[in-house]
Amino acid sequence: MTNRLEGKVALITGSGGALFDSESGLGFGGSSAFRFCQEEATVIVSDINDDIGRQFTEELKEKGLNAHYQHLDVSKESEWKKIINWIEKDFGRLDILVNNAGVTSSPDIFNTNESDWNKANNINSKGCFLGTKHAGILMKKNNSGSIINISSAYGIVASKASFAYHASKGSVIAMSKAAAIQLAPHKVRVNTVCPGWSDTHFTMPLFDNPERVKTIINTVPLGDWIPSDQIAWGVVYLASDESEWVTGTELVIDAGWTAQ
Amino acid sequence: MTNRLDGKVALITGSGGALFDSEFGLGFGGSSAFRFCQEGATVIVSDINDDIGQQFTEELKEKGFNAHYKHLDTTNETEWKKLLIG
C-alpha cells in the first residue's frame, strides 16, 4: 500500500459486478477500484448491478478503504449528468474516470442484428463518449484529469466473430485519441487500455467448453489467462501523475497476443 | 521510495551520460536508473562515457543506492558477453 493516487477522486464504471470471493474473481473495474483505494484514492464504484456493487463497496470499506457506491448505466446521458453533479457536490472534483463498463457480442456480421449492434455500441462506445464528455466538463474546471477507456485487443485486431464488439472497441481507441487532442488544452489526458484474454466474469461462459479454452490459450504467447489485477496496474499507471505526459495512446496488456 | 523493484537486478544501457546537475538533466537511462534504485532494485549503470558514468554511479551511491558502473558499447558482442557472462 503506497500513495500513488493520494488525494485523487476516481470514478470507475462497471466496477461493481463481482465480490472478492466471486467464482470469476474481480473484473478489471473491481480490481482497479481495489488498487486505486490501496494507492489512497477516493473511489466511486459504479455499476448497473447495484446489489453486488453495494456489497463490493462494503467489502472495500471493511478493509478501511475510501469507497462509495453509485448506480450508473453508462449508456444513459441523464445518468451521467446526475452522477457527475453528485460528485461535484460531494467531492468538489473528479481526477480520474475509468470507462470500464462493457458487454460482449459474439455473432459474426451476418448474424448481427440491429439490436446486437446497438447494445454493444451503446454501452462500449457511447458509454465512453458520454463519460468522457461529462467527466471532461468537470475536470476542465480544475485544469487536470485522467480518463482511461477500456478497449480490448479486439479493438486492434479482428476475428471471425464478435462483429459488433470489434466495431465498438475499435471506436473506443479512435475516440480516445480525438478526446485526447480536444481535452489537451484543459490538461485532461485520455488514454486507452487494451486487455487481452482474461478470466473474468466476462469470459466465464467460455469455460463451459474446455476445447475452446485450450484453443484460446494456445494462441497466447505468455501461455495463460491474464489476471485482472495485471490490467489494474496499467490503469493505476495511467491514472497517476507518473504518466503526466502520456495522452492519446494505448497501453496493450495482452500477454503478447497482438504482437503475432 | 517504495519497493516495486525489490530484489531485482537491472542493467540499463546508455545510462551514464549525464549527472544530476547536468545542463539538460538526466537522460532516460539515468532517470530510469534513479527511479529503479528508489524502488529497491540493484542497478548496473552502463555507457561508453565512462567518466561521467562512474561519477553518476557515485552520485547514486552517495544517496545510499545500490548502483554499479560497467563500461558497455552495445554494438560490441564481445563486450556484452564479458559483461553478462564474465
Ligand SMILES: NC(=O)c1ccc[n+]([C@@H]2O[C@H](COP(=O)([O-])OP(=O)(O)OC[C@H]3O[C@@H](n4cnc5c(N)ncnc54)[C@H](O)[C@@H]3O)[C@@H](O)[C@H]2O)c1
Ligand atoms: N475479460 C476479458 O478477457 C476482456 C478482454 C478485453 C477487454 N475487456 C473489457 O474489459 C471491460 C471489463 O470487463 P471484465 O472482463 O472486467 O468483465 P465484467 O463482466 O466483470 O465487467 C463488466 C461490468 O460492466 C457492467 N455493465 C454492463 N453493462 C453496463 C451498463 N450499461 N452500465 C454500467 N455498467 C455496465 C457489468 O455489470 C460488469 O460489472 C469491458 O469493457 C470488456 O469489454 C475484457
